[in-house]
Amino acid sequence: MIKADDIFLFVQVVDEGSFSKVADKLEMTNSVVSKRISRLEQEINVQLFYRTTRKLTLTDAGRALYGKARLAKQALQDAQDTVTGYGDAVRGKIKVTVPVVSAHILLSASIADFCKLYPDVEVELFVSNRMVDIIDDGYDLAIRTADLEDSSLIARRLIDSHWVVCASPSYLENHGTPVHPSELKDHQCLIYKYEGVGPDNWQFQLNGEDCYIQVCGRFHANSLESIKQASLNGFGISYLPKILIHEELAQGKLLSLLSDYSTKRLGIYAVYPRSRQPDKKLNLLVEHLREAFLNRKGHFY
Template identity: 45%
Template sequence: MQTTKNLLLFYHLIETGSFCKAAEHIGLTKSVVSKRITGLEKALGVQLIYRTTRKLTLTEAGEVFYHHAREVYNAVQNANDAMSGLGESLTGSIRLTVPTISGALILPEAIAAFSEKYPDIHIEMDLDNRFVDLVQEGFDLAIRTGAMPDSSFIARQLVEARWVICGAPSYLAKHGTPLDTEQLGSHNCLGYSYQETGANAWLVNDKFGTHTIHVHGNFTTNNASALRGAALHGQGLVYVPKILVSQDLAQGALIEVLPTYVAKSLGIYAVYPYTKQQPTKVKLFIEHLYYYYQRHQDQFK
């Protein structure tokens, strides 16, 4: 097991490109750096670099070792940044934009717990189903669901959210429980219009494989709470994220149907612009959200 100092020494040697520059950067003599690298190679039993008067070249083993040395360097830097950030005054505000379905569920609990820890940080949450431009509109981060196509942003997955098909006991008693996806055609399937596939497109996995089926019903809405309410009142079946109805399912107010046929599961992400020096308060908030969602992931799966 090589010491962290030797890994960092090797990292700086390759980054600077010479023994002299590495020695100057670390504050050692050139001879000490050379001896330590030689000792490192002997301890590992492999040659890490080819030495010439002009340059240093990594061997195949050296490439692998440098990759790990760089990871150690980044880990040390991140730890130092985190510790220095704790000395900052954790005040000011964090602006986030959130779809209405996320803003009405577990997120308020997470924010309340964060505010208990950091009462001087003001959280401004904007509920909006449109695709907000974070940089243009001055948001620190967004909570988003599904694929993240824009590579100019960083996406931290908070949890994986499974969807369910469910209905009220009164509805199922009157209309029967569907036993396969083909029987959904005779049911009143309520539509949730805030999804890319459309309000009446349900993703299933049946004898035809994973595919989208088109259902029909007498109610469509872009508001998840209204859709849940309609289901609770026995109006029809809904296809929604489990987190929306987890308590209803646990209490028997709604009953899940066709669980083995459901194919929809989407990641929930904290998305933020790429910045080299992200404010400590935003880092802490994202980490808090991650661990909070992970602790409650049974409500999502």
Template identity: 50%
Template sequence: MTPHIDDLVLFTQIIDHGSFSKVAEINKITKSVVSKRISKLEQQLGVQLIYRTTRKLTLTEPGTMLYHRARDIQQAAQSAFDAVSSYNEVLSGTMRVSVPTISGELLLADALSDFCQKHPGLNIEMSMDNHFVDLVADHYDLVIRTGFLEDSSLIARHIFNSRWVICATPDYLEKHGCPQTPRALLRHNCLGYTQQSTGPFDWLFLRHTNETYTLKVSGNFSADNAIALKKATLAGNGIAYLPTCLVYDELQAGKLVEVLPEHAGKVVGIYAVYPYTKQPPRRTQALIEHIRERYLAIKERF
């Protein structure tokens, strides 16, 4: 039997407050009911989640894993509810938003300006920057970024996953041959993206077991700008690993050809990041939902 989401929320509340009694008081139920629901959750999952002593509660290893995942579910659900409840609310003021250059040019400039049209009292100042900015020092209300968030003082909400493709021009492949395996790329001129945390020529691939692994390729050109890499690829100078959204039109038109589609394993999460707060402003929540809807509307391009 699949655990009930309400029990997962109750579980996170217990860890956040460190007390069965406090959670029982918050939810207006008895302490014994709280205890029974957690015991039921543990039975359904087949693992112990919490070590209980008279003085404190301690998470087990599976309990820790469940806690972090369950908090994400709770936050996503609350954000969705809040966005709907504020649908007719008048949003006003000025928001400073930082977005990556590719997403900014392809999607977010239109999405943010449309959001302002829907809310005439709202002004948005958008900055395009691939480097992670200091939200607090630079006074940003919201930042859209890709990859892993390390700063625990910030909240990151997952919006979408961006799939990357390995591609080259038909002329390049006709001249140099089309690689049939990832290792065949070692005989090709690969174009590197220096913004990768792992290195410009450390490319990610999938095994048949769906596990990922890294293969170091090489080439005579690298750049910190994906659009520059796209131009170099279109010039027939090599094979590149690029975001699908950046080369979608060229792939559809046949100007570029996807290489090793079954082996490409790079998928990058797109996140909305804002300073930690128990209750972010309604305008921030509404804007995040608006951005997420825009990504979903053209998901085939990503």
């Protein structure tokens, strides 16, 4: 007879990536975890993992079971969280994905502070600019800097991130200072390429209307930090979030350009699935992060 606990253990093994990690968390031995997974495989008469000494890889059957079993496990967790929400205790696990810049500048420290405030809360933080599928990948919360269009997700705006066209004093001394967006065609522009493609069309406002100016340059990167470093090195003009270059602007290492025309604004949102009722701990975390952003709003705009 298939046991629900074995199915949920299987989900946890997939999420953690190894028997040993699950064994440590559940205070079991590796052999007990392995035996229970083997028992599940025998009950359903399929192999769920390809096992090697280095890693576990899901079989096709394993992937199919994981997709359904994870949703069932999440539904059970939602039910438990709902009941927990009526009490005073704040406990449980929150799986969060956040973008790189926000993580390094603010979110990692803020989430660590949150864990100090609530010692019974466990946070699993995934830092990446990759646009993960929140539902399929099992995330409770995503922080996203983007123009959101997905109506299947609920989004709460935390703050707006303003972007700044900038260059180093040395670049401007050697190549001149553009005073109109149309002059960018004569300059070396540093282009942020997100997942292989990117905005070589920069957003401005001309005559009261938003428009896009195509730029070009010899330096492309999928990292905003790399674009920033190339700017500091005097290699070209970049279009970057103000939060990323706030200190450099204040110190004069980078100079703001075309401020009368620059209109790029991206909202930073807390996003979670529409099907998931946010529980007490999730609401507290979102509010904690919103306050962290607002406490530094001068760095964003």
